[in-house]
Structures are given as structure tokens and as C-alpha cells.
Amino acid sequence: MKLSRRGFTLFEIIVVLAIITFVGILVYPSMKTSIDKARMDASIRDLAALLKYAREKALAEQETIAAVIRREEKDLTLFDRRGQSIKHYKLWEKVYFDRVLLDGEESLDNRVVVWFYPDGRSTGVAMVVRNDIGRQLRLKTDLLTGNTRIFQPGEKGFDDEILK
Secondary structure (H helix, E strand, C coil): CCCCCCCCCHHHHHHHHHHHHHHHHHHHHHHHHHHHHHHHHHHHHHHHHHHHHHHHHHHHHCCCEEEEEECCCCEEEEECCCCCEEEEEECCCCEEEEEEEECCEECCCCEEEEEECCCCCECCEEEEEEECCCCEEEEEECCCCCCEEEECCCCCCCCCCCCC
């Protein structure tokens, strides 16, 4: 009677696992960088969405909304005119507010307040958000329209001469 050989030997399994481990070690740094980039992009998109929400809420409810940026705490909170918190957002731990300009003037204060008015205007704010390895994204809220926009590094329209 002839026995058929099925399955894998222990040696074959160990070789395959070693190859997978080696490939994983090679790929991990670039994968981590991609994940960090995606998380930073998500943080700046969340900030922009919150500022857009503040503008829309001010227009819809015809009341002034305050967006308070706390640099050291790395967060942004929206308040209504009664001082009640509407929404709160905390930045991802590896991202921080590098520079904040309010109406064209750099603010070094921990707390920066951006006002959104019922007619759609706002106090103009521009900010540079940076991660711990130096990548930066920029966000700007127009004072006349209250619209918020994200700018990629090198993209025109952010007043690059101010942020050198």
C-alpha cells in the first residue's frame, strides 16, 4: 500500500513565516509613514469641517459662534453666545498648532478665538498644523466669507510671505 504525502513539513512552514516576517520588517517604515500622513490629513480635515460647521451654525441660527483654539491642549471647541459648548475636537497626539494668525497678526497666546457671525463673516484665521516629523498643512478661514480651506505645502493663496 502506497501512502500519499499531504501537508507541509515544519521546516517549510518556518521558512514561509521567516519570509513573511522579513518582508513585514522591510515594509513597516513606509507603511507607518503612510498611516501617519493619513491621520494628519484627517486631523486637518476635521478642523476644517468644524470651522465650516461653526459658520453654517452661525448662519442658520443667526447667532455669533466662537471657535476657541487652545494651542497647548491641541484642541478646538465651539461655543454659542451663551457660552455653552457645542462641539469639541482634540487633535491627534502627533499633530500640533505650529502657527496661528488672527486677522493677519501672529498670535502667540495659548487661546485664540475665531468669531463666526450671522451674516457669514468671521475673524480671519490662518493656521499651520505640523506633525512631529515636520510635515505641515495649512488652513485658512476667509474673514469676508467665513469659508475655510485647506492648503497643501507650496500651494498659492495662503499668503506664503507671512508664514516664512
